[in-house]
Amino acid sequence: MKTFLVVDDSRVIRNVARRILEALSFKVEEAADGQQALDACKRAMPDAILLDWNMPVMDGISFLRALRASPGGDAPIVLFCTTETELVKIQTAIEAGANEYIMKPFDSEIVESKLSQVGLL
Amino acid sequence: MKPDDFAFFTKYIYDQSGIVLGADKMYLIESRLAPVARKFNLATIDLLVAQLRGPRDANLQREVVDAMTTNESFFFRDGKPFDQFKSLVLPQLLANRAAKKTFRIWCAAASTGQEPYTIAMILKEAATQLIGWRYEIVGTDLSSEALDRARNGVYTQFEVQRGLPIQLLVKYFKQQGDKWQIAPEIRAMVQYKNYNLLHDFGALGGFDVVFCRNVLIYFDQKTKGNILERIAKLMPPDGLLYLGGAETVLGVTEKFQPMPNQRGIYQLTPGK
Numbered sequence: 001m002k003t004f005l006v007v008d009d010s011r012v013i014r015n016v017a018r019r020i021l022e023a024l025s026f027k028v029e030e031a032a033d034g035q036q037a038l039d040a041c042k043r044a045m046p047d048a049i050l051l052d053w054n055m056p057v058m059d060g061i062s063f064l065r066a067l068r069a070s071p072g073g074d075a076p077i078v079l080f081c082t083t084e085t086e087l088v089k090i091q092t093a094i095e096a097g098a099n100e101y102i103m104k105p106f107d108s109e110i111v112e113s114k115l116s117q118v119g120l121l
Numbered sequence: 122m123k124p125d126d127f128a129f130f131t132k133y134i135y136d137q138s139g140i141v142l143g144a145d146k147m148y149l150i151e152s153r154l155a156p157v158a159r160k161f162n163l164a165t166i167d168l169l170v171a172q173l174r175g176p177r178d179a180n181l182q183r184e185v186v187d188a189m190t191t192n193e194s195f196f197f198r199d200g201k202p203f204d205q206f207k208s209l210v211l212p213q214l215l216a217n218r219a220a221k222k223t224f225r226i227w228c229a230a231a232s233t234g235q236e237p238y239t240i241a242m243i244l245k246e247a248a249t250q251l252i253g254w255r256y257e258i259v260g261t262d263l264s265s266e267a268l269d270r271a272r273n274g275v276y277t278q279f280e281v282q283r284g285l286p287i288q289l290l291v292k293y294f295k296q297q298g299d300k301w302q303i304a305p306e307i308r309a310m311v312q313y314k315n316y317n318l319l320h321d322f323g324a325l326g327g328f329d330v331v332f333c334r335n336v337l338i339y340f341d342q343k344t345k346g347n348i349l350e351r352i353a354k355l356m357p358p359d360g361l362l363y364l365g366g367a368e369t370v371l372g373v374t375e376k377f378q379p380m381p382n383q384r385g386i387y388q389l390t391p392g393k
Contacts, residue, residue, distance in 0.1 A: 085278065087296045090287065101287040103278050110282045116200060117286050 002120065003027045003044070007037040007060065008052040008081070013104075017050055017081070020108045024121065034058025038066055045072050048120055051098075053082035053089070061096055068097040077118050081106060122151065126170040133173060137186050138263055139319040140339040153188040160184065187264040192335070194232040196239050196285035202334070202363055202385050207243055209383065210361055214329060215250060217359055223255045227328040229318060229352070230336035231260030234271030234311070235280070238303055240332070241310040242289055259325060261316035268313045274303035318348050327355050334385075335365035342373060349374040353389060362387040 004026040006017045011032075018028045029046060031037035033055040040046070049067075053060040060080060067073040080093045081102040090101050100114045115121045122130070130150065131142045142150060151166055158169040161181055172181060197203050214224050228237040237260035244251060244258075262268050281290055281301045294301040316322050318336070331352055337345045352362065353376040362377055363385055364370070370377040370387055377387040 085296075085299070087291065090291055094288065094291065098287075103282060106282070110279070113195075113283045117197075117284075 001025060001027045002047040003029060005029045005031060005037060005040055005046040005049045005076075007031045007034065007049060007055070007063065009033055009055040010052070013052070013081075017111075020111050021050070023108070024112065024115065034060060034063030034066075037063050038070075041067060041070070041073065041076070046076055048077040048079065048115075048118075050079050050081050050102075053080060053084045053093075061092065064093070064096045064098060077120060079114055079118065122147065122166060122170070126167060129174060130170055134186070134189050137182070138190050138317065139341075139344045140190060141341050142189070150189070154185065157181075157184050157188050183265065187266045190339075191264045191267045192230075192232055194235040195280065195283040196235045196289075198236065198239075198284055198334070199366060199385075200284070203239060203243060205383055205386060206240070206330075207247075210330060210386070211243070211247060211250075213359075213361075215254075218329070222253055224329040225257045225259065225327065226330045227325065227332065227355075228258070228260040229331060229333040231262045231271055231311075231313060232264070232267050233276075234260065234274060234303075234313075235276075235284075236260070236332055236334070237271070237311040237313075238274065238307055239284075241307045242293055244310065245293070245307060258311045259328075260311050260313045261322070261325070262313075263315070263317050265315050268315055271311075271313050272308070274308045275300050276303070277301075319344070322351065323355070325355065327357065328360065329357065330361050330363070331356065332363045334363055335368070337364065337368050337373075346374045350376050353377065356389060358389055358391075360389060 004021045006014050006028055008014050009032050014030050021028050029040055031040050035058040051060045051064065060082065064078060077099045078097065079100040079102055080098050081104065083104045085103040093101055099118050102110060102114055112121060134140055134142055154166050154169055158166055161169065163169045163172060172178065173185065218224050226240055231237050237258050240258055244256065260271060275297065278299055281294065290301065293304045293307050295304065333352065337348065340348065349370060364387060366385055375390055375393050378390045380386040380388050
């Protein structure tokens with residue numbers, strides 16, 4: 001079973017994402033900010049990460065840069081999932097190493113489509 | 122909708138578009154006609170049908186047929202057919218047409234443009250292999266409203282997130298508020314024409330590859346066979362036909378046969 005780390009400061013979003021991903025047979029872990037996510041990755045590197053941008057303590061883009069620079073951090077497939085929908089932000093995320101990008105609001109259809117594109121389904 | 126109105130309406134749509142609407146489509150009919158009724162200031166769908174029965178109103182007719190025949194579409198729909206196009210169909214075209222350096226592709230149910238633009242983006246990505254080549258992508262659809270949307274190439278955030286890889290969104294789309302417009306150079310690669318598959322489409326000319334996906338399912342067997350046989354006439358002996366995943370030629374026509382190990386792709390049957 002592949003593991004998914006859901007990183008979002010909103011409990012509601014984490015719950016929605018968990019429901020969608022568990023229905024697709026992923027094992028889901030949660031983190032409420034970038035620092036918690038980094039700690040979780042140090043403990044056990046997940047197969048994939050669903051990542052919010054704006055969070056307290058450490059935002060998503062800082063987390064992604066730190067992750068990609070860390071040992072084994074190039075392995076997880078990272079999908080941003082954010083209300084940041086400007087083209088320049090999307091480009092920044094891709095340059096930092098994001099594999100895909102989901103613009104909120106999202107639904108299960110979009111998540112499934114994106115997971116297929118990155119080879120997770 | 123009253124049974125008599127339903128019978129009239131389903132025959133009307135069949136005559137106009139060849140599309141067969143069964144009794145199980147009542148909900149679909151009512152949900153799609155409601156916005157048209159509102160637009161024409163008709164308080165109920167019964168009144169809309171009464172209007173259709175009356176003197177010919179070209180605008181109302183067009184809107185009703187558009188509403189009933191426009192189907193959702195998305196970029197890189199189903200994924201696999203376009204992987205096959207990149208890895209198998211395009212290399213085969215480049216090899217077989219190396220002398221003339223020209224080919225034509227037809228999307229026979231272009232709808233709002235996602236399929237032809239998907240092909241256009243794939244060809245753009247393969248630009249280095251296509252230097253010196255001339256190629257055309259023709260998109261046709263029964264719905265003039267869908268084709269207007271296709272020509273504008275403007276899509277919602279929801280539409281660009283289903284099937285389209287983010288790298289291609291960034292590369293080929295421009296943001297317009299909360300919408301996304303496909304780049305002029307991609308739009309310029311596709312010609313759109315208003316065509317009804319029931320009518321003669323011979324004037325479109327010949328095609329090396331025809332995408333006719335998820336449209337035949339709406340027709341009866343006889344109409345399906347007739348359309349496929351007329352498509353076959355537009356193709357060279359090595360032409361290829363794409364159908365939707367739930368569609369087949371078996372029992373419909375002998376003009377085409379499945380391409381071995383390539384689900385969804387059909388080739389002309391030799392000698393037929």
